[in-house]
Amino acid sequence: MPIWLKTLRTSLACLLALATWPVQAETLSVVYAREIAETDSRLEYPVRLLELALKKSGTHYDIRSYPRPMPQGAALGRLATGAGINLAWSMTSKDREAQLLPIRIPIDKGLFGYRIAFVREQNKGIISSVKGLGDLRAFSAGQGHDWPDTDILQGNGLRVTTSTAYEGLFAMLQAGRFDYFPRSILEIWDETALASKQQLVVEDKVLLYYPAAIYFFLNKKDVALAQAIENGLYKAMADGSFDALFYERFGDVIKRANLRGRVTIALNNPLLPAETPLSRKALWLDVNNLPK
Known part of the structure; x- marks a missing residue:
């Protein structure tokens, strides 16, 4: 067999082997x-x-x-x-x-747009008589300064006090810096241990809702x-x-x-x-x- 043909066959065999070699997925x-x-x-x-x-x-x-x-x-x-x-x-x-x-x-x-609130234990009923957005505007909420929720609440005419420290909001509520701390129903029960250290409880009458994802x-x-x-x-x-x-x-x-x-208070979400x-x-x- 001519040398050039042997070389060609060897090259083709190598190419075939490379083509069938398992490729490691990224x-x-x-x-x-x-x-x-x-x-x-x-x-x-x-x-x-x-x-x-x-x-x-x-x-x-x-x-x-x-x-x-x-x-x-x-x-x-x-x-x-x-x-x-x-x-x-x-x-x-x-x-x-x-x-x-x-x-x-x-x-x-x-469900992140479904919000219930922490309040001070000694003042558990502070927002319980709220029937609509107008009533809620008499009270102040607490939120993180860079949370979209802050803009949403303020965009609906609600008063908001902010903090750069998440855990600091619990202490601020206990100190009376604001009246209620709205939290998603997906997270509030995980936070009750932290809240209880500040004598905070979950308010049981009011639900805030805005479309969110x-x-x-x-x-x-x-x-x-x-x-x-x-x-x-x-x-x-x-x-x-x-x-x-x-x-x-x-x-x-x-x-x-x-x-x-609960009494549902629907809010607009201008950020959506x-x-x-x-x-x-x-x-x-x-x-x-x-x-x-």
């Missing part, structure tokens, strides 16, 4: 921001949902938290510039969607990671694993909040982007049709 690395300690139970649900989505997407992934907690505003600023983190979850707003890449599937099913946000350049998470979330919705995880974590707290037994998929009912929880 590992998607996720470093998420957190405002609270890694041991805080409120991290469990979003992290587990993120893991579920990436698993359903069929990608190889590595998930870890940024070593230190940071305020929400600082975290989103880092995310926008790609400084150390590439994912966070937060309530959506026009500004946030302009700066970041949102995955428009509300991981909270919209918690999304996973990424840096605008992380399109591949965003697509993997979005595809995985839709697959989890289709096979029921999204709902299973959601109700495992929040079924009891939804019942405990007694939403239908026009792209919010409010018409896609499957993405949102119907509080009048909860599973038993």
Whole structure:
């Protein structure tokens, strides 16, 4: 056999071997921001949902938290510039969607906009007689200075006292700096231990509601990671694993909040982007049709 033919056959064999050699799938690395300690139970649900989505997407992934907690505003600023983190979850707003890449599937099913309040134990009934927005304007709420909720409350004519320190808000309420501290029903029961140290209790008559959504946000350049998470979330919705995880974590707290037994005060959300998929009912929880 001519040498040139042997060489050609050898080259073709090498090419064939390379073509059939298993290709190592790319590992998607996720470093998420957190405002609270890694041991805080409120991290469990979003992290587990993120893991579920990436698993359903069929990608190889590595998930870890940024070593230190940071305020929400600082975290989103880092995310926008790609400084150390590439994912966070937060309530959506026009500004946030302009700066970041949102995955428009509300991981909270919209329940972050259902708010009940901490009040001082010695003044438990302070807002219990409130029947509407006009009545509530006589009282002052407490919120974080960089939380979208602050702008929402103020945009509805409510008085708000702010703080840069999340835990400091509990002490400020006890000191009488404001009258009530609205919290999402998805987080308030996890905060009762902290609240009780300041002699604070959950008010049981009033519900604030505004349309809102918690999304996973990424840096605008992380399109591949965003697509993997979005595809995985839709697959989890289709096979029921999204709902299973959601109700495992929040079924009891939804019942405990007694939403239908409260006076509901509806607020406008001027920060809500026009792209919010409010018409896609499957993405949102119907509080009048909860599973038993």
